[in-house]
Amino acid sequence: MAFFSHQVCRGFSSSAVRNVVIKHVTIIGGGQMGAGIAQVAASTGHSVTLVDTNEDILKKAVKGIEGNLKRVVKKKFADKPEAGEEFIQKALQNVSTSTDAGSVVRDSDLVLEAIVENLKIKQDLFGGLDKLAPAHTIFASNTSSLPITDIASSTNRLDRFGGLHFFNPVPVMKLVEVIATSATSQETFDSLLNFSKKLGKTSVSCKDTPGFIVNRLLLPYIMEVIRMYERGDGSKEDIDIAMKLGCGYPMGPFELADYVGLDTVKFIMDGWSAANPDNPVFAQSELLTKLVAEGKLGKKTGEGFYKYK
Numbered sequence: 001m002a003f004f005s006h007q008v009c010r011g012f013s014s015s016a017v018r019n020v021v022i023k024h025v026t027i028i029g030g031g032q033m034g035a036g037i038a039q040v041a042a043s044t045g046h047s048v049t050l051v052d053t054n055e056d057i058l059k060k061a062v063k064g065i066e067g068n069l070k071r072v073v074k075k076k077f078a079d080k081p082e083a084g085e086e087f088i089q090k091a092l093q094n095v096s097t098s099t100d101a102g103s104v105v106r107d108s109d110l111v112l113e114a115i116v117e118n119l120k121i122k123q124d125l126f127g128g129l130d131k132l133a134p135a136h137t138i139f140a141s142n143t144s145s146l147p148i149t150d151i152a153s154s155t156n157r158l159d160r161f162g163g164l165h166f167f168n169p170v171p172v173m174k175l176v177e178v179i180a181t182s183a184t185s186q187e188t189f190d191s192l193l194n195f196s197k198k199l200g201k202t203s204v205s206c207k208d209t210p211g212f213i214v215n216r217l218l219l220p221y222i223m224e225v226i227r228m229y230e231r232g233d234g235s236k237e238d239i240d241i242a243m244k245l246g247c248g249y250p251m252g253p254f255e256l257a258d259y260v261g262l263d264t265v266k267f268i269m270d271g272w273s274a275a276n277p278d279n280p281v282f283a284q285s286e287l288l289t290k291l292v293a294e295g296k297l298g299k300k301t302g303e304g305f306y307k308y309k
């Protein structure tokens with residue numbers, strides 16, 4: 001990955017189809033992000049198929065969606081519990097699940113991937129689905145840090161491939177970064193922008209540069225924080241309080257890293273430090289490496305920088 005080889009111009013190669021109105025969405029990966037995106041897409045009238053590797057994960061994802069819909073309804077329909085219940089049921093009816101992506105992509109306008117942050121695994125997934133999905137289907141990745149161009153290279157639909165980068169927790173965070181590679185067609189880009197709008201999100205347009213906008217700025221901050229703690233310049237608790245009360249951030253950096261998942265933070269750092277071995281901004285942290293090796297991945301495993309059990 002050439003880290004700073006910015007792709008400054010977007011191509012307008014002719015797409016096989018015109019603007020795709022996205023109605024049927026396949027979301028691959030029913031973890032934190034996939035389930036959150038499924039919830040928002042289903043709540044806004046899209047039919048969603050959520051795909052993961054086994055039924056237990058999918059059951060947990062749907063249960064999580066139901067729980068989070070209840071949180072949404074509590075506020076949105078505070079004085080109308082019946083309308084709130086109807087909203088939940090409608091959204092849930094829009095969600096189906098599958099462990100076989102290949103069999104469900106045939107009906108999809110959009111295949112959005114939110115699986116593990118690993119280039120080869122993402123390429124294998126899309127490479128296989130490219131042969132099965134209809135010509136009009138748009139592919140998109142929710143990757144935090146991998147070049148969309150590299151993920152798309154496993155397919156023959158470069159013009160119908162883009163990035164849709166959501167933020168955690170998806171039902172609450174208002175932003176979506178919409179990423180165009182140099183091969184993404186204008187029609188595809190517009191379809192992704194329209195889809196983001198239908199989800200009620202505000203979108204920003206990004207080039208396919210490492211970390212897009214947010215993570216290119218967020219990761220160096222998080223890594224500098226971890227190094228500060230490793231040097232003994234402040235306790236985790238004090239650093240978190242300082243950034244919350246001093247900067248007005250809703251979470252301190254250690255809380256946020258635990259919330260996002262330390263495996264995801266490490267996956268991103270591994271890629272960026274390998275591509276930039278001489279850049280101290282992307283230097284590895286011994287502590288982060290140790291926590292991930294011990295399976296302390298943050299909130300999702302009950303322990304990361306903090307304990308949650």
Ligand SMILES: CCCCCCC[C@H](O)CC(=O)SCCNC(=O)CCNC(=O)[C@H](O)C(C)(C)COP(=O)([O-])OP(=O)([O-])OC[C@H]1O[C@@H](n2cnc3c(N)ncnc32)[C@H](O)[C@@H]1OP(=O)([O-])[O-]
Binds near residue numbers: 215251
């Ligand atoms: C960091 C490592 C480096 C980056 C790695 C890359 C990661 C990635 O690529 C980019 C990111 O996502 S970067 C990460 C970007 N993310 C951030 O930076 C997040 C920063 N943190 C925050 O914004 C807040 O701490 C939270 C919103 C998470 C919780 O808020 P709080 O005040 O502490 O606690 P609260 O009172 O419980 O919740 C408040 C309201 O939200 C509602 N709600 C919550 N979850 C919900 C769900 N799943 N569904 C529905 N609703 C949900 C809840 O019901 C409540 O509603 P009410 O109507 O007001 O009662």
Ligand SMILES: NC(=O)c1ccc[n+]([C@@H]2O[C@H](COP(=O)([O-])OP(=O)(O)OC[C@H]3O[C@@H](n4cnc5c(N)ncnc54)[C@H](O)[C@@H]3O)[C@@H](O)[C@H]2O)c1
Binds near residue numbers: 114125144145
């Ligand atoms: N966690 C965040 O805050 C965050 C925010 C934005 C983007 N992202 C990105 O979104 C993606 C997913 O992150 P997450 O936090 O939801 O991860 P997660 O670990 O919570 O969930 C990933 C899910 O993908 C499933 N999966 C893995 N390989 C699969 C395959 N081949 N087919 C089907 N399912 C498969 C896993 O079983 C798991 O349920 C990553 O690319 C990550 O970088 C994460």
